[in-house]
Amino acid sequence: MTLDLLALSRQVEEAALPLQDAERARESSLSRALSVFSHWQGTVDALRAKVDGCGAHMTFRVPRLRQEWGEVIGPPGLPEDYGVIAVDGSQIDRDRHAGLDCALINIGTAALWYGERSHADLSSQPLLLCKENDLYLADPENKDNREPIEGALLHAKRSVLECGRLAELSQVLSEEGPLLCLVDNSLVLWGLMGRRFETYVRRALLEEYGVHLRRFRELAQAGKRVALVGYVSKSDSSQVVNLLRLADCQDPDCRNCEERYPRRQQSCHELGRLRDRDLFAAVLSTPGSRSALFDDPVSTGENAISPVEVSFFYLNTGEEIARAEVPGWVADDPALLQFAHATLWSQARLGFGYPVALTEAHEQAVVSVADREQFWSLIESTSYTHRLPYAPSIKSQGKRLRAL
Amino acid sequence: MCTKIGEVVEANTISFAAQSYELHQAPPFGSLVRASDGEADIFGLVYSVVTASIDTGRRPIARGRDEQDEEDIYRNNPQLPKLLRTDFDSLIVGFRQAGTVRQYLPPRPPRLHGFVYLSGNAEIVEFTQSLDFLNTIVSCSLGAPLDELAAACVRLAEEARGGDYSFRVAAGRELAMLLSTNQQRLKAILRRIRQ
Numbered sequence: 001m002t003l004d005l006l007a008l009s010r011q012v013e014e015a016a017l018p019l020q021d022a023e024r025a026r027e028s029s030l031s032r033a034l035s036v037f038s039h040w041q042g043t044v045d046a047l048r049a050k051v052d053g054c055g056a057h058m059t060f061r062v063p064r065l066r067q068e069w070g071e072v073i074g075p076p077g078l079p080e081d082y083g084v085i086a087v088d089g090s091q092i093d094r095d096r097h098a099g100l101d102c103a104l105i106n107i108g109t110a111a112l113w114y115g116e117r118s119h120a121d122l123s124s125q126p127l128l129l130c131k132e133n134d135l136y137l138a139d140p141e142n143k144d145n146r147e148p149i150e151g152a153l154l155h156a157k158r159s160v161l162e163c164g165r166l167a168e169l170s171q172v173l174s175e176e177g178p179l180l181c182l183v184d185n186s187l188v189l190w191g192l193m194g195r196r197f198e199t200y201v202r203r204a205l206l207e208e209y210g211v212h213l214r215r216f217r218e219l220a221q222a223g224k225r226v227a228l229v230g231y232v233s234k235s236d237s238s239q240v241v242n243l244l245r246l247a248d249c250q251d252p253d254c255r256n257c258e259e260r261y262p263r264r265q266q267s268c269h270e271l272g273r274l275r276d277r278d279l280f281a282a283v284l285s286t287p288g289s290r291s292a293l294f295d296d297p298v299s300t301g302e303n304a305i306s307p308v309e310v311s312f313f314y315l316n317t318g319e320e321i322a323r324a325e326v327p328g329w330v331a332d333d334p335a336l337l338q339f340a341h342a343t344l345w346s347q348a349r350l351g352f353g354y355p356v357a358l359t360e361a362h363e364q365a366v367v368s369v370a371d372r373e374q375f376w377s378l379i380e381s382t383s384y385t386h387r388l389p390y391a392p393s394i395k396s397q398g399k400r401l402r403a404l
Numbered sequence: 405m406c407t408k409i410g411e412v413v414e415a416n417t418i419s420f421a422a423q424s425y426e427l428h429q430a431p432p433f434g435s436l437v438r439a440s441d442g443e444a445d446i447f448g449l450v451y452s453v454v455t456a457s458i459d460t461g462r463r464p465i466a467r468g469r470d471e472q473d474e475e476d477i478y479r480n481n482p483q484l485p486k487l488l489r490t491d492f493d494s495l496i497v498g499f500r501q502a503g504t505v506r507q508y509l510p511p512r513p514p515r516l517h518g519f520v521y522l523s524g525n526a527e528i529v530e531f532t533q534s535l536d537f538l539n540t541i542v543s544c545s546l547g548a549p550l551d552e553l554a555a556a557c558v559r560l561a562e563e564a565r566g567g568d569y570s571f572r573v574a575a576g577r578e579l580a581m582l583l584s585t586n587q588q589r590l591k592a593i594l595r596r597i598r599q
Contacts, residue, residue: 110483112482112483113482114479114480114482118478118479118480118482119482120482120483120485120486121486122483122486122487350467350480350481356481356483360483360487363459363462
């Protein structure tokens with residue numbers, strides 16, 4: 001029996017009902033959020049002082065303000081000739097039922113040139129992970145301690161490799177003109193967040209990631225116009241909303257407010273329903289406009305999950321409010337930031353709301369269901385050809401046989 | 405002079421499909437093209453041209469609402485030429501082996517990935533010395549506009565001869581003989597040759 005859609009549709013119907021109430025609550029929270037937002041507009045120093053006053057007591061993360069948070073910057077003009085490189089990846093995770101212990105990462109790239117020399121290069125690069133070093137991260141202080149690279153860790157590894165590929169390409173292509181370098185999603189390795197992984201695991205990946213990221217900085221330092229951007233569609237981030245919660249809190253250090261101001265507790269929680277994208281959908285009314293720049297709090301400090309400082313802004317793409325993350329050196333360079341803003345907006349416009357280069361990189365990277373089957377068949381037949389003792393498990397064989 | 409224009413991507417006994425090396429640059433309808441089975445040169449007449457997405461799951465969409473010029477669409481979307489392709493189908497009308505042109509089906513279809521050349525005037529003149537190929541066109545059961553094809557290739561062959569009217573007359577006679585029992589069809593083709 002396949003999926004019982006009739007039974008499922010009843011559940012979906014039931015799940016949808018409370019969402020109407022949630023939507024009404026969101027609208028009321030947004031109205032309150034906008035009132036706090038405009039109340040604190042023009043008081044960046046006071047807000048910074050409040051953030052600094054809270055210090056390490058805060059239970060939520062707030063970004064550092066670089067400018068007035070209500071600033072709205074219109075789309076700048078495009079350079080005549082420029083390039084956009086985007087990278088995306090997909091993976092086939094390890095499967096203990098398969099014959100050979102291995103994983104696959106497929107990295108797709110799209111290099112698009114605009115202007116006089118308009119042309120494109122689309123490609124993909126498969127990478128088989130099957131050696132000990134590919135499949136495990138070992139603790140340098142205790143060789144018996146090792147972490148298998150699979151699931152979230154394989155995803156993080158893929159992000160690192162994608163960044164490496166992008167750095168490699170930008171090194172070559174930056175000779176041809178200014179470049180926007182795009183990665184799909186955050187520049188921060190969120191998969192390493194929390195206590196899921198031991199320090200040596202995070203350190204190993206962050207070190208490798210840092211090497212790749214710093215190659216972009218070296219290019220910028222060498223005078224090349226190369227802007228790295230992590231593009232997050234439908235971001236779930238609520239860092240700026242957290243800042244609103246803090247601004248709205250009557251407690252000077254936002255620590256004991258729940259006990260001291262029971263009424264305020266409701267207000268704080270009310271704003272907590274929102275995402276940054278809800279807020280900026282109201283603030284950034286013109287397509288192409290971007291928000292002020294904020295420094296991401298997770299990219300610094302002891303438990304940083306990014307090897308470089310990351311700043312972000314929100315962009316109205318005409319279809320949604322996207323989050324764009326840039327490394328510190330791009331944030332510090334007004335001309336480069338302007339280039340990133342202009343080209344990102346153009347990309348979104350050409351791609352009907354989503355950067356066209358990222359769409360094409362995704363198309364290059366995608367591993368279809370048929371590709372997956374081909375991959376495992378290839379592994380299996382190679383094992384048989386070389387008489388390797390790697391037979392798929394009985395469970396795996398049974399699933400494939402599907403006998404009647 | 406013959407020009408290399410594409411590559412065979414599908415072939416059978418009576419026709420072959422080729423991918424054009426350049427997007428939107430397929431040979432004109434009715435053109436004589438040449439491929440090879442490794443030994444013989446195989447001649448075909450282009451009867452269908454298709455430009456579409458390389459990936460059947462991705463359909464092209466309109467992109468030019470804000471553009472002034474059609475070329476701007478391609479300039480602003482440089483990925484398009486990589487994601488679209490132009491293919492053309494040709495009806496096999498003869499072959500050349502050991503220097504002799506024969507106007508009937510070759511023993512084997514062209515090889516896949518074999519180059520396809522657009523025949524130059526000299527080759528068109530050489531191939532159309534005999535008019536037996538017209539029989540292959542009018543009698544074939546391919547789902548193609550065969551009457552249009554017959555007329556187009558006669559017009560092009562006449563042009564290759566520098567507008568030699570006597571060729572048109574000879575081709576008309578040949579068609580009159582082949583379609584003696586179908587006057588309506590004959591008239592339709594002759595009208596198309598004249599225009």
